Amino acid sequence: MIFLFIALPLVVAGILPLIGKISPRLLPDILANAVFAALLAIALFAGPSLIGQGAGLQPFMFLGEPLGIHLALDGFSLFMLAAISLVGLCIGLFSVDYMEHYGHKAAYYALLLIMFAGMNGLVLVTDFFQIYLFLEVAAIASYALVAYGLGHEELEASFKYLMLSAVSSAFIVISVTLLFGLTGSLDFGAVSQALRGLNQPLASGVCAALFIMGFGLKAALIPFHAWLPDAHPSAPAPISAALSGLLIKVSGIYALTRIFLKVFGLTPALSNILMILGAVSMVVAAFLALGQKDIKRMLAYSSISQVGYIVLGIGLGTPLGILGGLFHLLNHALAKSLLFLNSGSIQMAAGTRNLEEMNGLSKKMPVTAATTLVGSLSIAGVPPLNGFWSKLIIVVALVQAKRFGFALAAILASVLTLWYYLIIQRRAFFNKPDEKWRDVREAPFLMTTATVVLALLCIVIGIFFTATISTWIEPARDALAGGLQVIQSSIGIQ
Amino acid sequence: MMALQIGLLCGLVVFSLLAVLLRDILKAAISLAVASLLLGILFFRLDAPYAGAFEISVVAGLITVLFVVTIALTKAEGGVHESRAAAWIFPLFFVVFLVIDFLVMRRLIGQVASLPAPAEAGTFGQVLWKGRTFDLIAQVGVIFAGVFAVLALFRKRSKHE
Structure with missing residues (x-):
């Protein structure tokens, strides 16, 4: 059943262009959303029992012959699959109306499904080379999706993204090659065991550094962030939501976390490097976001800043820090997807992304205004929304580990985040409505449904945060527990 | 040799x-x-x-x-004016890379032990179908992504666009 997370989107993507010939709009809409809904149902209802049975670790058989396919489903990968499918479904629903004017929906959904198959594959594999392969599957689809509008800006952003992504892939492949040379294996478990038996700090340090640069580029951590503020705003809004909400987390943070916590083991030096990268991203990107006039560019810088929080929490390496980091990953995926989708609604209705040209849209677009407020306050960390709890957990974890400087930076970045999100609210929605918006209408039903679902999730998860943590986040954190011992003992937390 | x-x-x-x-x-x-x-x-x-x-x-x-x-x-259509910086940035980057490569990789490669097992053990079929089956599925994904990228990016624009 786990294999469906990769096979189902790939198979449907393969037949979509043919179906698109019969029904250019309706069937691609239905099929793509049905895939996301089916995967979400599997993740939510069948996933926990699959982990209990250990079914994910069984080898796959075909006509009685074992195949070389080994997928692993643990609390961390199930948590990621659930987040990917949930946000994917909202993006799919939003795309039904939003992508209407782009045309060729079958090709669009095919690329979207391939990108999701790539992300799901990356989350499930247990082998370094397959990490690289699925990273490329998701990345190639995302280059095309960024350029989907075919305008000059989109093509240029896509090219820049492609070039920097190629550099990132090169770092990753070099590191995988070195690891293979060192250990003679590509399997996570075997490499982990072999590395513990080797005494080659320089070689393993170079591998770790190459992984940090490669996956740091994918996660857009400062100073590897140059591609993101161009690529994310240029893409169609649902793709911006998928890139900022999911792709940078799966291909950057998930891979870094899985490799450093489960294979290398988080040493104090690695922890410090990740925390510094996280803190610098968090603060610098927050300042950069403040100066933006384009709403999507501001959201893109905000993504870099929030990824900084996640890396800071996970990089701290204590159980509470990782819990906060993973919880913030989920919360940011929901809230940032919501905000990017709303920026698309605004662009579609008002024809602009420039905050200085928007004024008083809340009267014309009340649902979009209300859901944007929820998303903004959630990311800024205002109680009782979900983002507040994850940021609070990260700050408490930092204080508990006596990392007061980092805790202060996290609080400062949170204040800056609230500042630039209030700028969006004030410029786009408050103030007196402009006369030129008299013909502006609220976004179509399915677009607002997708954003309302995401906004409700931000509120519900905020209110029932303890249930969310115990059901999804703690199993994810516990799956990474093996890699925590070194860092726990180094900072005196038992 | x-x-x-x-x-x-x-x-x-x-x-x-x-x-x-x-x-x-x-x-x-x-x-x-x-x-x-x-x-x-x-x-x-x-x-x-x-x-x-x-x-x-x-x-x-x-x-x-x-x-x-x-x-x-x-066919070529008009000249594309590239920044002059492109002409020297890449060679400069390459020289810097070579220097770092020489300083780091020489020591590093010396540390990497030879492989414990032959890199390509077994017949071609065994390696492809049994050892690395899942790579083939990812390759299908890469090919699909490339094909659909071409279909999407070289599409005829609709009247709305």
Whole structure:
């Protein structure tokens, strides 16, 4: 059943262009959303029992012959699959109306499904080379999706993204090659065991550094962030939501976390490097976001800043820090997807992304205004929304580990985040409505449904945060527990 | 033998550089093909015949044909003005890379032990269908992504666009 997370989107993507010939709009809409809904149902209802049975670790058989396919489903990968499918479904629903004017929906959904198959594959594999392969599957689809509008800006952003992504892939492949040379294996478990038996700090340090640069580029951590503020705003809004909400987390943070916590083991030096990268991203990107006039560019810088929080929490390496980091990953995926989708609604209705040209849209677009407020306050960390709890957990974890400087930076970045999100609210929605918006209408039903679902999730998860943590986040954190011992003992937390 | 190996590696670097720096895209495509041919020969010499055969047939052969056909089907339209910085940034980056490479990798490679097992154990079929089955599924994904990217990016624009 786990294999469906990769096979189902790939198979449907393969037949979509043919179906698109019969029904250019309706069937691609239905099929793509049905895939996301089916995967979400599997993740939510069948996933926990699959982990209990250990079914994910069984080898796959075909006509009685074992195949070389080994997928692993643990609390961390199930948590990621659930987040990917949930946000994917909202993006799919939003795309039904939003992508209407782009045309060729079958090709669009095919690329979207391939990108999701790539992300799901990356989350499930247990082998370094397959990490690289699925990273490329998701990345190639995302280059095309960024350029989907075919305008000059989109093509240029896509090219820049492609070039920097190629550099990132090169770092990753070099590191995988070195690891293979060192250990003679590509399997996570075997490499982990072999590395513990080797005494080659320089070689393993170079591998770790190459992984940090490669996956740091994918996660857009400062100073590897140059591609993101161009690529994310240029893409169609649902793709911006998928890139900022999911792709940078799966291909950057998930891979870094899985490799450093489960294979290398988080040493104090690695922890410090990740925390510094996280803190610098968090603060610098927050300042950069403040100066933006384009709403999507501001959201893109905000993504870099929030990824900084996640890396800071996970990089701290204590159980509470990782819990906060993973919880913030989920919360940011929901809230940032919501905000990017709303920026698309605004662009579609008002024809602009420039905050200085928007004024008083809340009267014309009340649902979009209300859901944007929820998303903004959630990311800024205002109680009782979900983002507040994850940021609070990260700050408490930092204080508990006596990392007061980092805790202060996290609080400062949170204040800056609230500042630039209030700028969006004030410029786009408050103030007196402009006369030129008299013909502006609220976004179509399915677009607002997708954003309302995401906004409700931000509120519900905020209110029932303890249930969310115990059901999804703690199993994810516990799956990474093996890699925590070194860092726990180094900072005196038992 | 080592001299031949070093000669092949130097040729690989030179033709890869030419593929990036040459202004004429046909010459650049042919330089890439030569680079990949040299890489294929290196694979053979390093006892990786499957990798060598794929490198030469697919990258040096098939992909070069695709590049040349595509170049033949396109025509130059107006000059694209590139920043002058591009002409010296890449060579500068390359020199810096070479220096770092020389300082770090020389020590590093000395530390990497030889592989405990042969890189390509078993027959081709065993490696492909039993050892690395899942790679094939990911390859299907990569091919799908490439095909649909071409379909999407070279589509006829609708009236709305």
